[in-house]
Amino acid sequence: MLEAAEIEQTTTKAEYVEALEKLRIDLLNAQFDLANADFSVVILLGGDDRPACGAALKAMHEWMDQRHLETHALGPPTEEERELPPFWRFWHRLPRKGRIGVFVNGWVQSLIRDALDGDLDDDGIARRNANIQQFEEDLAHDGTLILKYWFHLSKKGLQKRLKKAKKHPEKIWWVDEQDRLIYERYDEALPIAERVLRKTSSGAAQWNIIPSENPYYCHLTFARSLHDRLIHRLAEAPAPAAPLLPAIVSTGTERRTVLDEVDLSKSLAKEDYDKQRKRLQADLSRLSREAFEQRVSSVLVFEGWDAAGKGGVIRRLTWPIDARLFQVVPVAAPTEEEKAHHYLWRFWRQLPSAGHHTIFDRSWYGRVLVERVEGFAREDEWRRAYREINDFEVQLASSGMVVLKFWLHIDPEEQRRRFQVREKTAFKKYKITDEDYRNRDKWDAYVAAIDEMVTRTSTDYAPWHVVPANDKRHARIKVLKTYVKALKKRL
Secondary structure, X not given: OOHHHHOOOOOOHHHHHHHHHHHHHHHHHHXXXXXXXXXXXXXXXXXXXXXXXXXXXXXXXXXXXXHHEEEXXXXXXXXXXXXXXXXXXXXXXXXXXXXXXXXEOOHHHHHHHHHHOOOOOHHHHHHHHHHHHHXXXXXXXXXXXXXXXXXXXXXXXXXXXHHHHHHOOOOOOOOOHHHHHHHHOXXXXXXXXXXXHHHOOOOOOOEEEEEOOOHHHHHHHHHHHHHHXXXXXXXXXXXXXXXXXXXXXXXXXXXXXXXXXXXOOOOOOHHHHHHHHHHHHHHHHHHHHHHHHHOOOEEEEEEEOOOOOHHHXXXXXXXXXXXXXXXXXXXOOOOHXXXXXXXXXXXXXXXXXXXXXXXXXXXXXXXXXXXXXXXXXXXHHHHHHHHHHHHHHHHHHHOOOEEEEEEEEOOHHHHHHHHHHHXXXXXXXXXXXXXXXXXXXXXXXXXXXHHHHHHHHOOOOOOEEEEEOOOHHHHHHHHHHHHHHHHHHHO
């Protein structure tokens, strides 16, 4: 793959200047057209030729409007980044629709560096390759145009540059110790780079290998590729294709769901409730302090029917935890800024730092519940979301987080009774809207969506707990017990 890029390619300065004059105007016009388009552009710059990579970035800032270029030059992960899933630092830097995000030393370069330093064995490299493929596939299905450029210089070419720098240091100031280190480890790094480039080059995100020994050829090739891909996408803007998961097949008779198996008659007397609550909250207080000391984070998801009691459960859960150590995230309809990104973007940005707890009151499961039932997401989008969500959650769990998901289940009669109580209670009136009543008309559609959601996304690393919640006391104790048990196991 890289050997082909060592064939000598030549462009003269005159050819470069002549071709670039029109290309710069076309690139700028394409950038302005992109501002009104319904997709973003992610550009990944990497390679074994660091000066060429930096020169390409500098050229982009000369050719295009810098105000609409978001550049992220990433080095080794910070202490905060090392305590979060590896892709957190890329997700929360993604550009919104209509903009270009440029990543220097991004997710692929990071993998090669970790492999070269011995931080990843063969299995680790394979897993990270799979994560990269999944990450790029998710972005591409969401409409993102991904452009990846690898600037390649042969070992002989690098040796020549280093010798020149030694003789004329004032003329080649961009060559530094890192370039000398690349040369020293070139034979060791090249097979790793070859393996990673092959594995992470796909139809949605192919690598463009650019020979960089001749700077005029290198810059012109980069500019033409950037222009052609932008123009092609702006002209067609195709709807992203999506692999459909096989539907759960009906047997021809009415199918029982996971909700049909829930015993809603379960209840707890007040005396027993108070006794268990105090003991469990004391355990949780102690365990939360230990989790902070051991830097173990938790992500808890609460979904459920309207008026199922999520707020009451969350209050009992957070009461014994130091308020500095948890955050409750109420999830409503996405803002305009959130809609301009992949739907998971806003959740990646809310992940807890080490030793903290993030509690989502509603969550990313809106994609396969409300958005599915109400028609806010296309069928290919919500069907694809099961895989995207499982991949997201496995990354959380693999980074050491406790991940628990609760569905609070009540029956339609109990929901109606609670609606009526809310209407008559001054401080609860704000909780009831006409939409809550309209949603009752789609109860069966939501049951089908919930059943498929739990079936497809309940895993060993992020299990669903369907909680009988007709009796609020029973539901609160069930959630407290589940979380205390999970924390004890993790610690």
